[in-house]
Amino acid sequence: MKALNRMSISEKAELLHQFFPEEMHYLLAHIQEACRARVNAPQSRLDNWEQTGLKFERWMFLNQEIAESITANVNQIASNKKMFSKYLFRGDKALVTLLYMPIFINFWYPPESPFYYAYLLFFGNSLRNNRKAMSANPPSPIK
Amino acid sequence: MKPLKNMTLPEKAAFIHPLFPDEIPPLLEYLHEVATSVKEMADIIRATWNRHDLTADQWFSLCEHTADTIEHRKAELISDASAFAFTLFQGETAKLSLYGIGLYLDTRRHPNSPFKVILRTVLHRASPDFQASLDDGTQNSTTIKPPLLITALKRMTTLEKAELFHHLFPTEMEPLVAFILRTAEKQYENAQKGTIPYTRPDIPFDQWRWLLGRVIQNIEQHYHEITRDREIFAFRLFKNLMANVVVDILFLYLETRKEDTKLRAALILFFVDLKDHSGKPESNSNV
Structure with missing residues (x-):
């Protein structure tokens, strides 16, 4: 395992999964729900997706893909850190997941919970920084 | 068979x-x-x-x-x-x-x-x-x-968390260990003079002073190993009640690094349970 400042987003996601294995089903349900809501009513809730820097079509496509991946592999994703990082944090998917995670944390956890601090520890940088880190170390395509 | x-x-x-x-x-x-x-x-x-x-x-x-x-x-x-x-x-x-x-x-x-x-x-x-x-x-x-x-955070021991902390922030270790030493020395000196308001309810004063002495001794004797080796860092500074003394000092260190959200998040995530919640860290920040 690398030092924190040398870890990729995927590696951080794996560590988050290892820290909180019992929270993963809740997180997945939330991300899935959020993605589905965007896909089903794209105009009703635009959120702040523009800050991801993605085009709208790409944003919607990623939402749909994440929702479908979770539906098809929920148990594997919840129990396997590699699957978790692959389906939720690889490439631009991380931008979607990281946009929804703070909402999940604020809604489901008390202020200053361990999960909140883990999020700060791993993904505390702005989305722009996360995006920069990913383009510096582009992920390989999903097999 | x-x-x-x-x-x-x-x-x-x-x-x-x-x-x-x-x-x-x-x-x-x-x-x-x-x-x-x-x-x-x-x-x-x-x-x-x-x-x-x-x-x-x-x-x-x-x-x-x-x-x-x-x-x-x-x-x-x-x-x-x-x-x-x-x-x-x-x-x-x-x-x-x-x-x-x-x-x-x-x-x-x-x-x-x-x-x-x-x-x-x-x-x-x-x-x-x-x-x-x-x-x-x-x-x-x-x-x-x-x-x-690495396992679920709630099942990790303090020593394992300390090792992980060292591993995640290797470049932070030299200034951090030096700060622990300086602060422990100052606290020990004040404890000897009886000029430190002591409020930690879970460790008797004499034991706390003794633990400070152990921390100082360990760092003085093993400074390089502690800063470079995660196992020695954990073993020399986080074993048993020494962890409580060190964690209090780590939170004081945080006051010097307020802008570092990741370090703060890591310290709270791993060690907040060991921190003295009775208010002593603030009073110690003046030492």
């Missing part, structure tokens, strides 16, 4: 597998981590390689193969004792598996758990292969630190 001494290595592995179904997934995770770490430290390993039965490149290829096998056949290896035994404990692959198990036995998590005792007894002591892998210098030739044993 055969007596243990007549069993082959895969038979021993197949014998252990069904006895501890819950222990197999973390063991596989650990072996995967070992295989990956070895690959990451290829340059150091290559430079110090002294095994005769394998070349360094063969060892790396073994690591890659094992990591790949565990990654792609994990479900099968967990559910099927025979697949577990004959995939990981036969032929050359067994050398890496036994090496990984040797490291696993050295981790401090549950050192006397029945699973570890059985592993040690059945594979370690009873297996000539395993003994040979130790005797022929495998452990020396592939001198790597055992990978960190």
